[in-house]
Amino acid sequence: MKTYSIAKSRRLRSTPYTSRIEKQGVTAYSSYNHMLLPAAFGSIEDSYYHLKKNVQVWDVAGERQVEIIGKDSAELVQLMTCRDLSKSKDGRCYYCPIIDDKGGIINDPVVLRLNNNRWWISIADSDVILFAKGLAIGNKFDVQIFEPEVNIMAVQGPKSFKLMEKVFGEEITKLKFFGFDYFDFKGTKHLIAQSGWSKQGGYEIYVENANSGLALYDRLFEVGK
């Protein structure tokens, strides 16, 4: 099959990890939330078996966050999804299909309840922020809605648990599936969830401090050797 280049225009945002993954030999990109999503590093079959047996670090910064804070934030988030969030708890992730007024699916994000007045919607590929803004304006909700500078790095595969323990200590192994908490790396706190795109399990690190994230990226490869 003939391959075509991706035109890196300004509308396709790089991620903080782009320089790293290009050095590591990425060969193809997709676009996800107007951002470059690494799609291949050579053979897809090799990558599959590697993930099933070992550990992989992924640049999934394309999973952008829609942050919703304020008095009416819980009401707005509930209005967006068909999932009942009335018994949701701080520090937990919820898989929440976002639907329109006809029941059509707009997105299937993971929603993080930081607290009842502060939520992150960790989105798949569509501009959910615009749906949230439209609903908030139309309903005159008292909320603030924005895209915080969060660039997720995923650590996935059966060996991810041991690797993350070596970097963050035993505490991180106590995280339950879809639980999240803050963990220290050299003086910087990172929000880490036990979650991700692979059935093998692993973690997603919601990097807010890009410099610390890059140091952490390098550290994971160093320790994981």
Next chain:
Amino acid sequence: MKTYSIAKSRRLRSTPYTSRIEKQGVTAYSSYNHMLLPAAFGSIEDSYYHLKKNVQVWDVAGERQVEIIGKDSAELVQLMTCRDLSKSKDGRCYYCPIIDDKGGIINDPVVLRLNNNRWWISIADSDVILFAKGLAIGNKFDVQIFEPEVNIMAVQGPKSFKLMEKVFGEEITKLKFFGFDYFDFKGTKHLIAQSGWSKQGGYEIYVENANSGLALYDRLFEVGK
């Protein structure tokens, strides 16, 4: 500069013209509204001079339409943009920045007034449909909002006027800038606007009948030889 492939996943929609442009030697794509946008056919300099002097046919199906119909459609469209549309007329295009409640730009589309209860927002790269849906739901507007199957083909450059006249007859040369009307091609009506991305001028053909659009595509190249 090293180039990277584009991973054609299912999230990146092809257009009806993709087979044509791949035969014509497209080398790079960008992504625009979750769709493949042809970005290069060899040298960018050659393309530039060709456009300045001749005529080019572009696959810009990525310019998706947000169709808004119904009793409150004019009110909704006005709510989305800072441009005053109170004196707008049927059959005219309007360049309308779409802004959020803080004045931040969400999109800079061309809005087509088909009539006062039927509008197309011909969008740049963001999911404006979600903003429209959120606003409509929040305000309980009586409207229907959807993405019609429209795939724009642009005919641009100084020789586009002569070419289009040969295909559609003299009538098309009477279209004013940012005016649109329906023109017949072998028994199928196509909405055509005098508009487009190039300063050299030209037309955008809002193709609703893909089969007729492909026949028209081929005809333009035949006549334009």
